[in-house]
Amino acid sequence: MSVLILEQTLNGLQFGLMLFLLAAGLTLVFGIMDLINLAHGSLYMIGAYLVAAVAQATGSFALAALAAVVGTAAIGVLLEVAVLRRLYTRDHLSQVLATFALLLICNEVVRLIFGSQPVMLSLPPALAGPVQLLPGFSYPAFRLAVIGVGLAVALLLYVLVARTRMGMWVRAGASNREMAAAMGVDVKLLFTAVFGIGAALCALAGAMLGPILAVQVGMGESILILAFVVIVIGGIGSIRGALVGALLVGMVDTVGRAFLPMLLRSFLSPAVASGVGPALASIAIYVLMAAVLFWRPQGLFPARG
Amino acid sequence: MLRATLVASLALTLAASAQAADQVKVGFMSTLSGPAAAIGIDIRDGFNLALKMGGGKLGGLPAEVIVTDDQQNPEIGRQIVDKYVKRDHVDFVTGIVFSNVLLAVAPVVFDNKTFLISANAGPSLLAGEKCSPWFFSVSWQNDATPESAGKYTSDKGFRKIFLLAPNYPAGKDMVSGFKRYYKGGIADEVYPRLGQLDYSAELAQIRAAAPDAVFFFLPGGMGINFIKQFSASGLGKQVTLITTAFSADEDVIPAVGEPMLGIYNTGFWNHDMDNPESRAFVAAFEKDYGRLPSGFAAQGYDAARAIDAAVREVKGRLDDSEAVRKALRANTFKSVRGPFKINRNGFPIQNYYLRVVERDAKGRITNRTLSTVLKDHPDAYAEQCPLK
Numbered sequence: 001m002s003v004l005i006l007e008q009t010l011n012g013l014q015f016g017l018m019l020f021l022l023a024a025g026l027t028l029v030f031g032i033m034d035l036i037n038l039a040h041g042s043l044y045m046i047g048a049y050l051v052a053a054v055a056q057a058t059g060s061f062a063l064a065a066l067a068a069v070v071g072t073a074a075i076g077v078l079l080e081v082a083v084l085r086r087l088y089t090r091d092h093l094s095q096v097l098a099t100f101a102l103l104l105i106c107n108e109v110v111r112l113i114f115g116s117q118p119v120m121l122s123l124p125p126a127l128a129g130p131v132q133l134l135p136g137f138s139y140p141a142f143r144l145a146v147i148g149v150g151l152a153v154a155l156l157l158y159v160l161v162a163r164t165r166m167g168m169w170v171r172a173g174a175s176n177r178e179m180a181a182a183m184g185v186d187v188k189l190l191f192t193a194v195f196g197i198g199a200a201l202c203a204l205a206g207a208m209l210g211p212i213l214a215v216q217v218g219m220g221e222s223i224l225i226l227a228f229v230v231i232v233i234g235g236i237g238s239i240r241g242a243l244v245g246a247l248l249v250g251m252v253d254t255v256g257r258a259f260l261p262m263l264l265r266s267f268l269s270p271a272v273a274s275g276v277g278p279a280l281a282s283i284a285i286y287v288l289m290a291a292v293l294f295w296r297p298q299g300l301f302p303a304r305g
Numbered sequence: 306m307l308r309a310t311l312v313a314s315l316a317l318t319l320a321a322s323a324q325a326a327d328q329v330k331v332g333f334m335s336t337l338s339g340p341a342a343a344i345g346i347d348i349r350d351g352f353n354l355a356l357k358m359g360g361g362k363l364g365g366l367p368a369e370v371i372v373t374d375d376q377q378n379p380e381i382g383r384q385i386v387d388k389y390v391k392r393d394h395v396d397f398v399t400g401i402v403f404s405n406v407l408l409a410v411a412p413v414v415f416d417n418k419t420f421l422i423s424a425n426a427g428p429s430l431l432a433g434e435k436c437s438p439w440f441f442s443v444s445w446q447n448d449a450t451p452e453s454a455g456k457y458t459s460d461k462g463f464r465k466i467f468l469l470a471p472n473y474p475a476g477k478d479m480v481s482g483f484k485r486y487y488k489g490g491i492a493d494e495v496y497p498r499l500g501q502l503d504y505s506a507e508l509a510q511i512r513a514a515a516p517d518a519v520f521f522f523l524p525g526g527m528g529i530n531f532i533k534q535f536s537a538s539g540l541g542k543q544v545t546l547i548t549t550a551f552s553a554d555e556d557v558i559p560a561v562g563e564p565m566l567g568i569y570n571t572g573f574w575n576h577d578m579d580n581p582e583s584r585a586f587v588a589a590f591e592k593d594y595g596r597l598p599s600g601f602a603a604q605g606y607d608a609a610r611a612i613d614a615a616v617r618e619v620k621g622r623l624d625d626s627e628a629v630r631k632a633l634r635a636n637t638f639k640s641v642r643g644p645f646k647i648n649r650n651g652f653p654i655q656n657y658y659l660r661v662v663e664r665d666a667k668g669r670i671t672n673r674t675l676s677t678v679l680k681d682h683p684d685a686y687a688e689q690c691p692l693k
Contacts, residue, residue, distance in 0.1 A: 004513035011505040116338035130539030140537040
């Protein structure tokens with residue numbers, strides 16, 4: 001039982017940290033630029049496809065991940081300069097429509113280039129096997145690497161946001177955009193940089209999740225919904241909120257899937273429990289979001305006090 | 306514009322007044338995108354191969370096949386089939402991969418007095434009391450293949466099994482089929498969401514339950530991911546994997562590779578089946594598509610050949626649905642699985658075989674048939690079907 005709890009905790013941590021990579025960029029863009037970017041998931045998809053393409057061409061996963069992060073950041077910057085910049089002053093409806101169009105365009109372009117069948121991205125051979133953590137308990141090496149990368153990025157982002165001048169601008173922008181601009185922050189440049197960083201984080205998540213899941217058209221949409229749940233729970237514009245929210249969602253989802261059916265079976269018949277369990281588990285995170293919204297409508301760590 | 310409309314309506318009038326049909330229209334709706342796309346693509350390629358070998362004709366009539374992707378979505382499927390039966394006036398609907406899609410579209414097809422030839426999905430709901438005279442299957446009833454896997458598991462002496470299947474109609478059918486023939490104990494049964502790709506939570510549960518073996522039904526990309534993640538988790542040393550062809554066929558094996566070796570699974574057909582039809586089909590498929598055909602491809606091929614035989618039998622009089630039904634029931638076409646009968650509910654009575662994934666003489670990782678597990682096996686629901 002204790003091994004099961006340990007393993008599920010690791011699973012939840014891994015899933016949560018990957019959600020954090022996606023949510024961090026999304027919450028900054030939403031919080032600072034007040035832009036609802038539905039195409040955020042597309043950057044994740046583009047990153048994963050770049051990893052798959054480069055890994056296939058060169059055979060090196062590390063090289064592929066690096067190329068994807070740099071390439072996706074460049075695409076993100078290009079998107080911001082060419083399209084999204086024009087949307088900052090528009091209302092949310094125009095933003096949703098425009099970024100939804102972007103999402104559809106991205107999907108179709110990727111479908112044209114790579115086809116509608118998923119691309120299978122193999123685990124890098126060095127991390128393909130299990131690692132023995134305790135006697136009788138081994139855990140996939142790649143998932144441990146994912147946790148390591150996630151923690152490192154979280155730390156890096158913390159230092160970037162809390163300890164550097166650029167981080168100060170970002171925080172200033174998140175809490176009051178007009179005032180930050182009035183105080184001489186080059187908001188235009190800041191927005192482009194933040195968007196580029198968000199895109200790079202998306203690509204990193206794509207590189208980490210691509211080999212575990214599948215690289216396919218539409219992979220961004222399902223995870224984008226979860227990323228929005230995360231930033232709503234964490235508080236829009238707050239990196240700390242995104243981290244806490246992502247870990248909460250990751251844990252609740254994993255624990256819900258693993259332990260809820262077990263719990264139900266203790267007082268329901270197995271047939272009923274196996275029917276109700278998965279249904280309840282899949283709505284657990286939305287129940288969590290509803291509860292947070294009820295007691296703290298601004299999220300757990302609102303950027304704007 | 307006006308002239309074009311006139312010509313078109315004239316053509317329509319002419320077509321409607323013709324007595325015997327001058328063409329066969331087939332609505333081929335399948336899952337051609339997403340993680341399970343390989344299944345739909347195999348069924349489509351098998352169907353097209355049969356069509357090509359017949360010179361583009363079905364039963365001597367020119368065939369028009371409308372191919373559409375249902376995106377594994379029941380609502381989209383319903384819209385497509387609505388268009389098939391109401392605007393295109395197809396004679397047959399076929400190609401559907403998923404049981405939840407098939408169950409969503411079946412009422413539309415039946416109400417419009419159109420034949421539904423299943424080339425894959427075989428939900429139990431259509432096999433028993435609610436069987437339909439408009440439904441025929443060239444594949445299997447969902448429960449039947451896992452029944453053979455359950456029998457193998459019992460015979461092999463496994464006593465503690467962990468069951469894993471997606472939470473949708475076919476997943477439930479597969480598990481109940483397995484349990485019908487498996488006599489040992491059950492460690493746990495888990496039903497993930499259909500389309501789930503990360504099995505970390507389920508693998509942890511398997512480790513905690515410590516079963517002898519895991520029986521899983523995870524079609525398409527779900528199975529690919531599960532087997533890969535199972536292999537990476539190191540559970541393979543303690544736990545045996547047992548499955549059906551739906552997670553151990555030519556759509557899955559090349560994507561997973563070495564971790565497939567040694568997996569026992571059951572199915573109604575394999576490319577090493579020894580009869581002239583099967584050999585001809587495998588050779589033609591390999592020549593045209595450059596890969597080995599899966600059981601799904603064989604189902605697509607047989608669907609086209611079943612329609613071909615029925616249309617030929619009624620001499621193209623597709624309006625006489627009673628005659629078409631009789632012809633489909635008589636099942637005179639030469640199947641790649643050898644001769645088989647159609648039961649009163651429209652589902653096959655056929656053999657199910659045990660296979661194992663090995664390296665063949667050419668070094669390819671693929672299935673080898675070992676033995677017959679269930680012979681001339683009808684499905685468990687046919688008795689309740691009121692049709693004669």
